[in-house]
Amino acid sequence: MRFLLVTPRTEFRVRPLIAWTPLGLISIGASLKKYGHEVALFDRHALSAGAGYGKERINDLLAAKVLSFKPDVIGFHMVSPLIHDTAECISLIRPLFSGFMIAGGHHATALPEESLRKIGGLNGAVAGEGELALAQFAEGIDPRRISGFWWKNPDGTIHHTPPVQIEPLDALPFPDYSLLNSRFYLQRNHMTIRGFFLSSLSMIASRGCVRRCEFCSESLTFGRGVRFHSPEYIAEGIRRLLAAYPIDGIYFHDNDFLIDREQAEKICEAILPLQHQKRFRWSIQARADRIDRDVIRRLKKAGCVLIEIGVESSLQKNLDAIEKKTSTEKIEEAIAHCHEGGMSVHANMITGLEGETIHTLERELAWLKKVKPHSFSWSSLEIHPGTALYERKGNRFFESHDWNRETILQFYRQSPLSKLPPKKKKIWLRKHYVPFHLKTHLWHLLKNNFPRKLFSALLAQGIREIHKLIDRIRQSRTV
Numbered sequence: 001m002r003f004l005l006v007t008p009r010t011e012f013r014v015r016p017l018i019a020w021t022p023l024g025l026i027s028i029g030a031s032l033k034k035y036g037h038e039v040a041l042f043d044r045h046a047l048s049a050g051a052g053y054g055k056e057r058i059n060d061l062l063a064a065k066v067l068s069f070k071p072d073v074i075g076f077h078m079v080s081p082l083i084h085d086t087a088e089c090i091s092l093i094r095p096l097f098s099g100f101m102i103a104g105g106h107h108a109t110a111l112p113e114e115s116l117r118k119i120g121g122l123n124g125a126v127a128g129e130g131e132l133a134l135a136q137f138a139e140g141i142d143p144r145r146i147s148g149f150w151w152k153n154p155d156g157t158i159h160h161t162p163p164v165q166i167e168p169l170d171a172l173p174f175p176d177y178s179l180l181n182s183r184f185y186l187q188r189n190h191m192t193i194r195g196f197f198l199s200s201l202s203m204i205a206s207r208g209c210v211r212r213c214e215f216c217s218e219s220l221t222f223g224r225g226v227r228f229h230s231p232e233y234i235a236e237g238i239r240r241l242l243a244a245y246p247i248d249g250i251y252f253h254d255n256d257f258l259i260d261r262e263q264a265e266k267i268c269e270a271i272l273p274l275q276h277q278k279r280f281r282w283s284i285q286a287r288a289d290r291i292d293r294d295v296i297r298r299l300k301k302a303g304c305v306l307i308e309i310g311v312e313s314s315l316q317k318n319l320d321a322i323e324k325k326t327s328t329e330k331i332e333e334a335i336a337h338c339h340e341g342g343m344s345v346h347a348n349m350i351t352g353l354e355g356e357t358i359h360t361l362e363r364e365l366a367w368l369k370k371v372k373p374h375s376f377s378w379s380s381l382e383i384h385p386g387t388a389l390y391e392r393k394g395n396r397f398f399e400s401h402d403w404n405r406e407t408i409l410q411f412y413r414q415s416p417l418s419k420l421p422p423k424k425k426k427i428w429l430r431k432h433y434v435p436f437h438l439k440t441h442l443w444h445l446l447k448n449n450f451p452r453k454l455f456s457a458l459l460a461q462g463i464r465e466i467h468k469l470i471d472r473i474r475q476s477r478t479v
Contacts, residue, residue: 001032001037001038001072001073001138002037002038002039002040002069002070002071002072002073003029003032003037003038003039003040003071003072003073003074003075003134003138004039004040004041004042004065004066004069004071004073004074004075005025005028005029005039005040005041005042005074005075005076005077005179006041006042006044006062006074006075006076006077006086006089007022007025007041007042007043007044007045007046007077008044008045008076008077008078008079008082008083008085008086008089009044009045009047009048009055009058009082009085010044010045010048010049010082011048020045021180021185021201021202021253022041022043022045022077022180023175023202023203023204023253024077024104024105024130024221025041025075025077025179026041026175026176026177026179026180027131027172027175027176028075028104028130028131028134029041029175029176029179030131030172030173030174030175030176031131031132031134031135031172031173032134032135032138033173033176034135034173035135035138035139037138039176039179040065040069040071040179041179041180042061042062042065043180043181043184044058044062044085044089046180046181046184046185047061047181049184050181050183050184050187051184059088059089059092062089062092062093063092063093063096066093066096066097067096071097071099072099072100073099073100073101073102073134073137073138074093074097074099074100074101074102075101075102075103075104075130075134076089076090076101076102076103076104076105077103077104077105078103078104078105078106078107078108078115079105079106079107080106080107080110080217080384080385080398080408081382081384081408081412082408083107083398083403083408084403084404084405084407084408084409085405086103086119087118087119087403087404088405090119090121090122091121093121094120094121100123100124101121101122101123101124102122102123102124102125102126102134102137103115103119103122103124103125103126104125104126104130104134104221105221106217106220106221106384106386107385108125108126108127109126109127109128109163109220109221109386110217110220110384110385110386111385111386111398111399112125112127112150112160113150113158113160114398114399115150116150116152116158117158118402118403119403122152123151123152124137124143124149124150124151124152125149125150126148126149126150126163127148127149127150127160127163128147128148128163128164128165128221128222128223129148129163129165129166129207129221129222129223130148131166131172132147132166133146133147133148133149133163137149144159144161145161146161147161147162147163147164148161148162148163148164149161163223165222165223165225165227166227167227168227169206169207169227169228169229169233170229170230170233174236174237174240175203175237177201177241177244177245182245185201186199186201186245186246186247187199190445190449192249192251193249193251193281193282193283193305193306194283194306194308194344194346194375194444195306195344195346195374195375195441195444195445195447195448195449196249196281196283196305196306196344196448196449197445197448197449198247198248198249198281199245199246199247199248199249200247200248200249200250200251201241201245201247201249201250201251202250202251202252202253203234203237203238203241203250203251203252203253204229204252204253204254205228205229205234205252205254205257205267206226206227206228206229206254206255206257206259206260206263207219207222207226207227208222208223208224208225208226208227208255209222209226209255209256209259210225210226210259211256211287211323211324211325212323212388213310213312213322213323213324214321214322214323214387214388214389214392215322215350215381215382215383215384215387215389216387217384217385217386217387218255219255220386220387226256226259226260228260228263231263231266231267231269231270232270234267234270234271235267235270235271235273235274238250238271238274238280239274239277242274242277242278242280247280248279248280248281249280249281249282249283250280250281250282250283251282251283252282252283252284252285253285254284254285255285256285256286256287256290257284257285257286258284258286258287258290258291258295259287259290261290261295264295264298264299265295265298267302268298268299268301268302268304269302271302271303272301272302272303275302275303279303280303281303281304281305281306282302282303282304282305283304283305283306283307283308284299284304284306284307284308285307285308285309285310286307286308286309287309287310287326288309288310288311288326288330288331288333288334288335289326289330289334291307291309291334291337291338292337293337293340293341296337296338296341296343297341299343300341300342300343304343305343305344305448306343306344306345306346306374307338307343307344307345307346308345308346308348309331309334309335309345309346309347309348309373310324310348311331311347311348311349311373311376312324312348312349312350312353313349313350313353313364314328314331314349314363314364314367314368314371315328315360315363315364316328318353318354321353321354322353322389323388328367331371332371335347335371335372335373336371338373338374339372344374344375344444344448345373345374346373346374346375346376346377347368347373347375347376347377348376348377348379349364349368349376349377349378349379350378350379350380350381351364351378351379351380351381351415351418351425352380352381352415352417352418353381353417353418354417354418355417355418355419356415356417356418356419356420357419357420358420358424358428361420361425361428361429361432361433362432364378365432365433365436368436369436374440374444375440375441375444376437376440377437378429378433378437380415381415381417382412383397383411383416385398393416393417397411
């Protein structure tokens with residue numbers, strides 16, 4: 001069979017989106033190829049975020065791809081904030097295509113029945129991991145007998161079978177990176193491994209998370225618990241990437257790379273010999289309460305240069321409210337360990353948490369200035385289906401509203417838990433947060449890329465953009 005896999009389109013062109021590699025789709029593609037099927041990837045994300053194409057042109061290219069490739073099945077990766085784009089794609093394609101259209105991903109896992117009922121052109125949805133489910137479908141097994149499949153019968157009724165987790169993970173083939181748009185994903189940037197100007201590819205060493213933070217949908221597709229690839233599998237995957245692509249960076253997307261200390265140490269040991277063949281840098285995400293001096297030493301020896309910590313908030317009441325199951329003291333201790341061990345640390349934080357005021361924002365910013373992570377980001381809280389926060393505050397939005405662009409964007413633009421008017425918050429951020437963020441970001445960039453890659457990094461950022469940043473800092477001081 002011939003499979004065409006499609007990512008959703010982003011609506012803006014920014015380099016940080018390079019880090020969003022469609023690992024799920026290229027893993028599914030590899031599994032299908034293993035069974036002798038043909039696979040192509042139409043990456044609307046890369047065409048929008050990378051090439052800067054508008055929706056009309058991307059839609060025309062997609063229609064042309066469907067007609068030229070002649071797939072038997074089209075699979076869509078569904079993301080809740082971009083679900084409107086997937087719905088529009090399916091409406092566009094259905095008049096041109098009489099074959100099967102199947103959706104997967106976080107949104108399909110959270111709302112499989114609603115996806116089939118609200119998007120008329122869909123035939124099925126996969127809840128959970130898709131590699132084996134789609135391979136079985138391609139082999140001709142009745143979808144009503146495939147674990148994880150939700151199937152729309154001709155009479156409109158929907159049949160489903162509970163998903164099962166893939167074990168062992170090493171049974172899966174290595175993801176097929178050749179499906180990616182290499183011009184986009186291999187371009188050097190300083191945002192995939194934050195502050196390091198590298199050509200990087202992403203991979204994953206484990207699936208799942210034992211924590212259930214109230215806002216998080218990251219492990220929804222993977223289900224309960226954590227499963228691991230073997231250190232040998234990871235090392236071989238890196239070896240293949242280094243041999244096939246001109247990269248000098250690896251970004252691990254695992255929710256918590258250090259969740260199993262022994263496993264992490266074995267991966268470091270397996271990676272170390274590769275550093276003698278071709279030097280590369282890598283980064284991980286980890287919980288603060290798993291970071292200590294010894295693990296930093298082991299990571300650094302194996303070439304790890306950055307740890308991203310899901311700080312979320314420096315206020316203990318916020319950490320408790322979102323079920324983070326950690327403390328401000330633990331976070332501060334982890335950042336201090338990184339400073340002492342010469343490891344760069346990035347703090348991922350969230351704004352828009354419950355009860356947010358100017359005073360709480362001031363406290364969060366003061367905390368950052370005190371503990372001094374090498375880089376940090378503030379992201380607005382989003383309420384995704386399938387999370388505990390959605391059950392508590394989502395008001396069944398996706399079940400009760402149309403999935404058109406205006407409605408979806410309006411939902412994700414709101415900040416329902418914050419007490420701050422959006423305009424007042426924007427003014428405060430511009431005056432206080434932006435100058436400090438830009439200064440910290442630029443200093444980290446200069447420090448990590450001086451002197452060899454500094455000029456290239458500045459060119460990639462754009463000299464004009466540097467001037468804009470400086471002007472914004474000056475203007476913010478007069479607001």
